Amino acid sequence: MTDAATLPPGRDVKPRLSRDDVMMRSWMIVIALYLVVTLVFPLYAMLSKSFSTYHFDLGQFEFQVSDDDGVFATDPVLASTLNDQLGVFGEADLRAGSDGRLPATKLFPDFSFRSSKMYRVRGTSDEAVYLVGSTRHSGTAWQELDSNTFRRVQMRPVSGTGFGNFVTYFSTPALSNSIKNSLVISTIATVLTVTLAFGFAYALNRSCLRFKGAFRIIAMAPILVPSLLPGIALVYLFGNQGMLKELLMGQSIYGPIGILIGSVFFTFPHAFLILSTALAISDARLYEAADSLKTSPWKTFWTVTIPGARYGIISATFVVFNLVITDFGLPKVIGGQFNVLAVDIYKQVIGQQNFEMGAVVSVVLLIPAVFAFAIDRIVQRRQVAQLSARSVPYEPKPQKGRDRVAMIYCSVIGVFIIGLLAICQYAALIKFWPYDLSLSLNNYQFDLMDGGGWGSYFNSIKLGLLTAIVGTGVVFFGAYLVEKANGFEMGRGFFQMVAMLPMAVPGMVLGLAYIFFFNNPANPLNAIYGTMAILVVCTVTHFYTVSHLTAVTALKQMDREFESVSASLKQPTMKLFRRVTVPVCLPALLDISIYLFVNAMTTVSAVVFLYSPKTALASIAVLNMDDAGDIAPAAAMGMMIFYTNAAARIIHLLVSRGLLTRTQAWRFR
Amino acid sequence: MNALKSAPVLAHEVPAKDPYLEISDLWKLYGDFVALRDVSLKVEEGEFVCFLGPSGCGKTTLLRAIAGLDLQTRGTVIQNGQDVSNLPPSRRDFGIVFQSYALFPNLTIRKNIAYGLENAGRSKEEITVRVTELLDMVGLSEQGNKYPAQLSGGQQQRIALARAIATSPGLLLLDEPLSALDAKVRVHLRHEIKELQRKLGVTTVMVTHDQEEALSMADRIVVMNHGVIEQVGAPTEVYKNPASLFVAGFIGEMNQLEAQILSENRLRIGKHEFECRDHDFDPGTTVVAAIRPDDVVPHGSDFVPDAGAKNCELVRIGDMEFLGSFWRCHLISDDFHGAELIADFSVNAVRRLSLATRQEIHVELPRENLIAFAPEAQGGDDD
Numbered sequence A: 001m002t003d004a005a006t007l008p009p010g011r012d013v014k015p016r017l018s019r020d021d022v023m024m025r026s027w028m029i030v031i032a033l034y035l036v037v038t039l040v041f042p043l044y045a046m047l048s049k050s051f052s053t054y055h056f057d058l059g060q061f062e063f064q065v066s067d068d069d070g071v072f073a074t075d076p077v078l079a080s081t082l083n084d085q086l087g088v089f090g091e092a093d094l095r096a097g098s099d100g101r102l103p104a105t106k107l108f109p110d111f112s113f114r115s116s117k118m119y120r121v122r123g124t125s126d127e128a129v130y131l132v133g134s135t136r137h138s139g140t141a142w143q144e145l146d147s148n149t150f151r152r153v154q155m156r157p158v159s160g161t162g163f164g165n166f167v168t169y170f171s172t173p174a175l176s177n178s179i180k181n182s183l184v185i186s187t188i189a190t191v192l193t194v195t196l197a198f199g200f201a202y203a204l205n206r207s208c209l210r211f212k213g214a215f216r217i218i219a220m221a222p223i224l225v226p227s228l229l230p231g232i233a234l235v236y237l238f239g240n241q242g243m244l245k246e247l248l249m250g251q252s253i254y255g256p257i258g259i260l261i262g263s264v265f266f267t268f269p270h271a272f273l274i275l276s277t278a279l280a281i282s283d284a285r286l287y288e289a290a291d292s293l294k295t296s297p298w299k300t301f302w303t304v305t306i307p308g309a310r311y312g313i314i315s316a317t318f319v320v321f322n323l324v325i326t327d328f329g330l331p332k333v334i335g336g337q338f339n340v341l342a343v344d345i346y347k348q349v350i351g352q353q354n355f356e357m358g359a360v361v362s363v364v365l366l367i368p369a370v371f372a373f374a375i376d377r378i379v380q381r382r383q384v385a386q387l388s389a390r391s392v393p394y395e396p397k398p399q400k401g402r403d404r405v406a407m408i409y410c411s412v413i414g415v416f417i418i419g420l421l422a423i424c425q426y427a428a429l430i431k432f433w434p435y436d437l438s439l440s441l442n443n444y445q446f447d448l449m450d451g452g453g454w455g456s457y458f459n460s461i462k463l464g465l466l467t468a469i470v471g472t473g474v475v476f477f478g479a480y481l482v483e484k485a486n487g488f489e490m491g492r493g494f495f496q497m498v499a500m501l502p503m504a505v506p507g508m509v510l511g512l513a514y515i516f517f518f519n520n521p522a523n524p525l526n527a528i529y530g531t532m533a534i535l536v537v538c539t540v541t542h543f544y545t546v547s548h549l550t551a552v553t554a555l556k557q558m559d560r561e562f563e564s565v566s567a568s569l570k571q572p573t574m575k576l577f578r579r580v581t582v583p584v585c586l587p588a589l590l591d592i593s594i595y596l597f598v599n600a601m602t603t604v605s606a607v608v609f610l611y612s613p614k615t616a617l618a619s620i621a622v623l624n625m626d627d628a629g630d631i632a633p634a635a636a637m638g639m640m641i642f643y644t645n646a647a648a649r650i651i652h653l654l655v656s657r658g659l660l661t662r663t664q665a666w667r668f669r
Numbered sequence B: 001m002n003a004l005k006s007a008p009v010l011a012h013e014v015p016a017k018d019p020y021l022e023i024s025d026l027w028k029l030y031g032d033f034v035a036l037r038d039v040s041l042k043v044e045e046g047e048f049v050c051f052l053g054p055s056g057c058g059k060t061t062l063l064r065a066i067a068g069l070d071l072q073t074r075g076t077v078i079q080n081g082q083d084v085s086n087l088p089p090s091r092r093d094f095g096i097v098f099q100s101y102a103l104f105p106n107l108t109i110r111k112n113i114a115y116g117l118e119n120a121g122r123s124k125e126e127i128t129v130r131v132t133e134l135l136d137m138v139g140l141s142e143q144g145n146k147y148p149a150q151l152s153g154g155q156q157q158r159i160a161l162a163r164a165i166a167t168s169p170g171l172l173l174l175d176e177p178l179s180a181l182d183a184k185v186r187v188h189l190r191h192e193i194k195e196l197q198r199k200l201g202v203t204t205v206m207v208t209h210d211q212e213e214a215l216s217m218a219d220r221i222v223v224m225n226h227g228v229i230e231q232v233g234a235p236t237e238v239y240k241n242p243a244s245l246f247v248a249g250f251i252g253e254m255n256q257l258e259a260q261i262l263s264e265n266r267l268r269i270g271k272h273e274f275e276c277r278d279h280d281f282d283p284g285t286t287v288v289a290a291i292r293p294d295d296v297v298p299h300g301s302d303f304v305p306d307a308g309a310k311n312c313e314l315v316r317i318g319d320m321e322f323l324g325s326f327w328r329c330h331l332i333s334d335d336f337h338g339a340e341l342i343a344d345f346s347v348n349a350v351r352r353l354s355l356a357t358r359q360e361i362h363v364e365l366p367r368e369n370l371i372a373f374a375p376e377a378q379g380g381d382d383d
């Protein structure tokens, strides 16, 4: 029955495309191109930057020296020959950055700028470049210079491609140590967070604890602040003048300890959410079976609970690991001398202007991030299958001892989370810690500090709104096209792939890649560099994947045949999109918007390379004020972000509720 | 039914001899898997045709090819004289009802029905009038301002139907329109759909895997199996003269007994010889002799076959099940190598002949109802 060999010879029927088909494919290509231009091209630019090397090629330069009377009696000599004789430049000296210079006089040990000798210099090839003073010369024509001018001759390096930068990176312990630091800190933070969050999720799902709703909200609160905010709180608690400094028993909070505590804080909600879902879907029937077999609770935990939630645990592990290793804000604030990869990128680029090395660190950081991302995707795919197969949800029964332990545990975690936020708010309202503890609003006079002032706050809101509106539109429309277009399998496969990519790219890497790509004068898109537009584009792309997946999930729940019915009724697909798809998916659209808004408000890593004085952002202002020592105003601004996001979430909640009531008639039976 | 009074009768002017829908040499491949194999079919104007077959036999695939929703790999589809083989659905002339109904959940019933009437140069008033007319037609005039979720399954089904015929398409396609409903509603709706189709005169293709549905609704049934058409014919024709053992077994019930051919109208089952319908098999061929349970004729226990009595067999009555209008009896004959014969005897006959279990009686397998079929091919249909 399955032999295709009997198919008569001839051509397969070629579909004629309808207008809608053409329209949908074109738009799909447009959005895919958007992703290519804002993600693939920049990453490519960054990758090629990491392989672009500079070195001095001494064989390219030739000199001739006259006698004291200015007569050139000796033969010209190559710089390489001179160096071979004298050995002034070692291998390391000949490696260079893009703006390296090598003074020519070093090759003439008896050089004196007062002598009456004349010097001639030329390149042996057209690529040879040297400077006389600040004037650039190239070419093979001889130039004759007096000794005073020759003093200012500097040779320039040639560019090439190769692993040179990587060699330098791995042979410089100060740099490559960060790999170990990053891996160790991320691993420990992951184990800590996943364990703690599992306990929290377990308590909420498997006990009759009171105030579950409140605990859930508290657990999600850290998502509303930039990752560097817990760092600031920790400085107030355990810093040099910290309230609880003694608790650390001489250890410094600046370093791994601070990063660890802060990482637990900011990754907690992510782990909690995943684990909570995993626990919620495990099957009650298994527990009943275990109960009826008189299995001890301890054994039930290890043989039923843990295996049931295994995909959740694995997924949470990789998500947290990815978050910690790619995070920039927290180690920047509290990392002290402890170097990690994400901060290294910043230091190389902003501190030392060494873009090639920044690109190298980015490539290194990309590896574990891509790896963690890939494993997470595989696991998630399995969990979805598990989810649909399961049925009966578990209903815990009251049990005094267990419920009390759960209450104590959750309260401790709750105090930790609220505590860190409260410290920031307290610090923001105090006049001058620790000398003048009276309350004031002085720290809110952002305009008096470096970092962008109140303008940056409003910029952030503007970025949040623009990202939410533009991002939701682009993401949802893109997801619609890829889900509902007919045929075009290759195009759709490609689209799905590029839509998943952004999640694997750390923010710092994306930001740096944008510099390389958009700050290139040869790029026609160069015009958006330094504007709000590039911040919006960057943020939309940065958070594309999760939004896309949310949209796809919502769209998959729509009847597959709506499009067929619409076509059979000779109605344009866009009418269906407008009148049915969007209204029915409105809750998902709102979810995507709030996700994008909150992330745009808190993100630091990608935009730190891209803001200009006019487009400074609140989250960046926190970073910069902290950098400048204005820690209290930094805390104040951080809390402004918190309140704004909290307000946005409440508005989102109210709108969603209102929507559900209004559409009650058709949503529920 | 009185709601159907005002239905307009649509006329399609096509030369009488050309079929309205002509499918030729259609193939559909999914990778290496052949979902449709060289399918050809003609559907006359105004006809009600059912695609019937077991799950996975390609009914939906064929329907979707006709609609242009999933294009065939090879072959042509000609509708109303126009070659539509490679046209997208939006450029073909059909209305469709899916098993899920696919009603737009956020639009009221009226707006659902009006959906296809918009953007076609109709005024608001015309649309309102037409929607009211359609609501009347399906007997749901009161429900126009409700949402689909507020209607019962059967009502939703009728709305989907109203939406599909709103634009008076030349072809109506129904993919298992009744399978999501419970049995009672189903039987009721069968009649309504059939009635509506007759009134409108619209050429209709319906997919179903329910033989009763097909037998009661269709003008002609297309029996499919494994991507090929096994038989096309009127319900009675397909029931009385199945073209293959598959059709015989799929539509209605059929006893299947292994037999050897003796001559052009004789065969042997077990130890006994029987006369059967004329056939083309060579003597000695192994065939399957088939007879429907209700074609088995019982004789009373006092019946003694004389020498001239043909096609009689002495059997013992095993289990007897009372199925309302008849008794289903499991008959065992020592001469059939243990094969069981199922017979449906009318309540009347059982009373008249006072049949009971463990009784030994003679039954007759009438010559014209005993049919020889080639055994179904083994292997190949491993899916």
Ligand SMILES: Nc1ncnc2c1ncn2[C@@H]1O[C@H](COP(=O)(O)OP(=O)(O)OP(=O)(O)O)[C@@H](O)[C@H]1O
Residues within 6 Å of the ligand: B030, B033, B035, B053, B054, B055, B056, B057, B058, B059, B060, B061, B062, B209
């Ligand atoms: N998109 C697809 N890809 C691969 N195989 C498919 C696809 N769609 C259908 N098939 C296969 O083609 C065969 C025919 O499918 P089809 O849906 O036409 O069956 P059907 O007769 O409508 O069955 P049912 O009564 O279950 O609806 C099946 O074996 C099915 O597995």
Ligand SMILES: [Mg+2]
Residues within 6 Å of the ligand: B059, B060, B061, B207
């Ligand atoms: Mg089907």
